[in-house]
Amino acid sequence: MDKPKSPTVYGPTSDAAERQLPSKVTVPGLLQRKAKGQKILCLTAYDYPTARLIDEAGFDLILVGDSMANVVLGHASTLKISLDQIISATRAVKRAVDRPLVVADMPFGTYHVSNEVTISNALRLVREGGAQAVKIEGPRFERIDALVEADIPVIAHLGLLPQSINARGGFKIQGKTIDAAKQLLEDALTAQECGATAVVLEGVPEVVATRISQRLIIPTIGIGAGGGCDGQILVFHDVVGLTTGPVPKFAKRYAHLADEISNALGKLKDDLRSGEFPTAEHCYPASEEIPADWDSL
Numbered sequence: 001m002d003k004p005k006s007p008t009v010y011g012p013t014s015d016a017a018e019r020q021l022p023s024k025v026t027v028p029g030l031l032q033r034k035a036k037g038q039k040i041l042c043l044t045a046y047d048y049p050t051a052r053l054i055d056e057a058g059f060d061l062i063l064v065g066d067s068m069a070n071v072v073l074g075h076a077s078t079l080k081i082s083l084d085q086i087i088s089a090t091r092a093v094k095r096a097v098d099r100p101l102v103v104a105d106m107p108f109g110t111y112h113v114s115n116e117v118t119i120s121n122a123l124r125l126v127r128e129g130g131a132q133a134v135k136i137e138g139p140r141f142e143r144i145d146a147l148v149e150a151d152i153p154v155i156a157h158l159g160l161l162p163q164s165i166n167a168r169g170g171f172k173i174q175g176k177t178i179d180a181a182k183q184l185l186e187d188a189l190t191a192q193e194c195g196a197t198a199v200v201l202e203g204v205p206e207v208v209a210t211r212i213s214q215r216l217i218i219p220t221i222g223i224g225a226g227g228g229c230d231g232q233i234l235v236f237h238d239v240v241g242l243t244t245g246p247v248p249k250f251a252k253r254y255a256h257l258a259d260e261i262s263n264a265l266g267k268l269k270d271d272l273r274s275g276e277f278p279t280a281e282h283c284y285p286a287s288e289e290i291p292a293d294w295d296s297l
């Protein structure tokens with residue numbers, strides 16, 4: 001007889017529970033992690049194999065970031081990525097993962113026009129992409145309110161805002177004066193009041209990000225904001241050495257995959273030229289004896 005299925009309120013038994021995987025990370029789970037003092041471990045991913053590896057490594061949250069524009073698609077800024085591109089990448093990531101929370105970035109222009117347009121774009125990320133939350137840049141409280149009202153969890157991204165490169169004249173570290181730090185804190189508190197799930201703090205002095213993290217109930221996720229945040233996020237390609245071009249000072253490199261890949265391609269090229277590859281072990285046998293001049297038989 002079949003093993004009795006563990007009950008869930010709606011729908012079938014969760015696959016993860018059946019396979020005894022560690023429990024899935026949820027939006028309320030992020031808050032609990034902060035309350036328990038557990039660091040929230042986050043990385044970006046834009047494809048299936050990477051997302052699998054990140055899940056297997058035990059990370060809590062995967063962001064399908066608009067940094068895909070830079071590190072995957074070769075654009076100079078994040079402004080060029082489309083909603084369809086993020087949806088397609090989010091689908092691939094969602095297919096790959098069991099445990100981490102999957103968050104999709106709302107691309108530039110998709111939440112700037114009105115609350116209605118913002119909600120319909122965010123709904124596409126949730127319904128078509130499978131995102132469990134979305135992230136928007138800047139202190140856009142009206143949008144945060146509207147998304148929360150529509151039952152779409154939202155992460156607010158404050159500090160250095162890559163989508164504001166034109167408006168701000170570059171990628172500038174934020175919160176560097178007491179006045180600027182107070183404004184950041186106020187923005188983070190207002191985002192929390194509006195119902196944001198978490199706040200990403202990018203490019204902010206450590207002392208500022210640490211204090212903001214202490215003042216908020218919701219978690220902060222830092223990138224270039226020091227060690228005092230409740231979680232950390234980095235761009236996958238920066239961490240594993242796949243970024244072409246400069247890597248930001250705050251990113252630590254844990255592997256040199258671009259070098260590994262170059263070495264592998266060099267060896268393949270040599271083998272192809274010398275005939276070392278392919279050999280018999282890479283070929284399929286025929287099902288009868290076939291002479292070399294079989295076409296003349």
Ligand code: KIV
Nearest residue numbers: 044065066067233234
């Ligand atoms: O797109 C991105 O990668 C981000 C960062 C927070 C990592 O927004």
